[in-house]
Amino acid sequence: MNLKIIQLGIMNLNDCLDLDQKSLNGLWTRSQWEKELTDPKRICLGIIELETKKLLGLCSAWLVVDELHITFIAVHPIHQRKGLGKFLLKDLIRRSKALKTNQIFLEVKNNNDPAKAFYKAMGFKTIGNRSNFYKDGSDALILNKETSNK
Template identity: 40%
Template sequence: MVKLTALQIQSLNLEHLSSLLELDQVCFDGLWTMDGYRRELESPNSHFLGIFPPFSSELLGMGCFWSILEEAHITILAVHPQYQHQGLGQALLYSLLKAASDLGLERATLEVRVSNQAAISLYQKFGFKTAGKRPRYYKDNHEDALILWLSDLQYPNFEQTVNDWYKMVSDRLAKSAWTLSLDETLDCK
């Protein structure tokens, strides 16, 4: 039997700033600046999570959402290229959506490049639906963005949905010898 390695998901803070910049550079070639990450980490409406291997400060992935009224607006989701296709993106998205639900938010939304089929597929696994398109949304190449929505984060059956997602995520991670361990002190402000 393969021994599973427990991934840690935890809230990020200013101590993680350099790791966020390094991951951003690898994943997005410098999408956000140091000041941008600092503002996100300091904002009371911003909820930033990171995924780490056990007993390590190596940031493998990151995800963030803004609390806007009753909505979680997912602003960033990234996994280091070395660790992609192992279920870490699913683990981060699951954690973001669970945190949003735990905060009492009712729905989630995000924008994604129309060409990013891997990300679109990930979001669809979690029930996101296309709500529209933002023409020429991305400044680097003027690519359109799809607007994706997920409702019902506070409906009674959502707890079962969260349990189903946890099983889906756990099964996917196990294929790559990972398991998920959520930080008990996960603080989403």
């Protein structure tokens, strides 16, 4: 596959909604995605297959002063476990360093062992817990990665 990471915009709204639905059962609403794709303080990256222009994965984050807060990361179910999430997250980390961020934060469901292992392999450490964070009542672990820009 010939892949490329691109900056997503409002023209990618329907693809983001579709990928969100297929990978995370529609975590965000249309209006949330519209905000994510148009707010200049947010980064929204997608990984596309060049021949088909199909969106295979995406991640988004909010820039808050000198911190980056990852709000969404997903890979289409039929393309999971192929390194696409790692490719996306590495690119986001590279971009965060160019933006002079000092830390990256994210939340992950406390019972999502594959995601926790993935983030640990990418250098994230657990620094806290948010009780009853998700719609289903699950707790969230707060993860952090220093980006060495201090």
